[in-house]
Amino acid sequence: MSKAMDKIVGFCDQYVRIAYNNQTAESIIDFLCADLLVTLDSAKTAAPRATCEVSVSENEQLFSLHRNGEQLYRGTCQRALAYALVNEIIFQCLDKNESGLALHAAAVQVDKGGILLPGNSGAGKSTFVAWLTACGCGYLTDELVVLLSEDSHHIYPFTRPLTIRSASAQALAPYVQFKKDEVLTGESGFMVPHRQLNPDFTPAQPPLSLILFPRFQAGASAQLTELTPGIGCSRLMECYVNARNIPGHGISELARLTRKVPIMEMTYGSFTDLGTLLADTLPDFFRDIFSQPPSC
Structure with a gap:
């Protein structure tokens, strides 16, 4: 994936990088994370806890999600992909969170x-x-x-x-x-x-x-x-x-x-x-x- 094709999402000063491979994958991320997206400057003081990769096939029939190379979802349902991604973001943002x-x-x-x-x-x-x-x-x-x-x-x-x-x-x-x-x-x-x-x-x-x-x-x-x-x-x-x-x-x-x-x-x-x-x-x-x- 291109270095430019990624986004940072965050919650309570915990961050996750999400890489994606095409516009359809980006639209799923934007749909799910519209209120969680942060700028790179906002997150620069803390390294992302994980990198997730969202991939959509060219015919838009197959969707996959990986975290640090490990497959979390592969299938034909956008909602299932989105559900898996949001659960992973929640886990990463809470796993070591001591803020409240x-x-x-x-x-x-x-x-x-x-x-x-x-x-x-x-x-x-x-x-x-x-x-x-x-x-x-x-x-x-x-x-x-x-x-x-x-x-x-x-x-x-x-x-x-x-x-x-x-x-x-x-x-x-x-x-x-x-x-x-x-x-x-x-x-x-x-x-x-x-x-x-x-x-x-x-x-x-x-x-x-x-x-x-x-x-x-x-x-x-x-x-x-x-x-x-x-x-x-x-x-x-x-x-x-x-x-x-x-x-x-x-x-x-x-x-x-x-x-x-x-x-x-x-x-x-x-x-x-x-x-x-x-x-x-x-x-x-x-x-x-x-x-x-x-x-x-």
């Missing part, structure tokens, strides 16, 4: 501050954050945040396209009109640029103001329950991914932040009347978003 507490969590921004939506795979956080973003919340991430303790627990989001499962698309259909020519589709779902849901996007690292655990349960009525700091801390530990890098495993830091902000659990089975419940129960955060809902 890394959590599997979605996040959005409202006037009041940042709302953390923790949950492991299958909790419904990507679907929920897609709906919130379409309704007017500021998108931050659907997958990963780092909370830095030295700056009052601001949310540093790993901003990427949303990953939506096929089964969730129907629930979102009344609120989101996906542009099929702008998504990466695979057998199990698709990736959609967050600007397609809400073009009014400004990168942000807002202070943590609310922790809300979303839990999708088919057929369930929407319900919000306040959690104690102790239960909230225990639930956050289930989503905590870099404990081994943090002194004392970061447990005291998790406990401290759960004593500072309200913590809620939300069970929902659909989005019907969910905006009204959020606005009535948490007006400081959602009243303005859902005061005149055009479709939410």
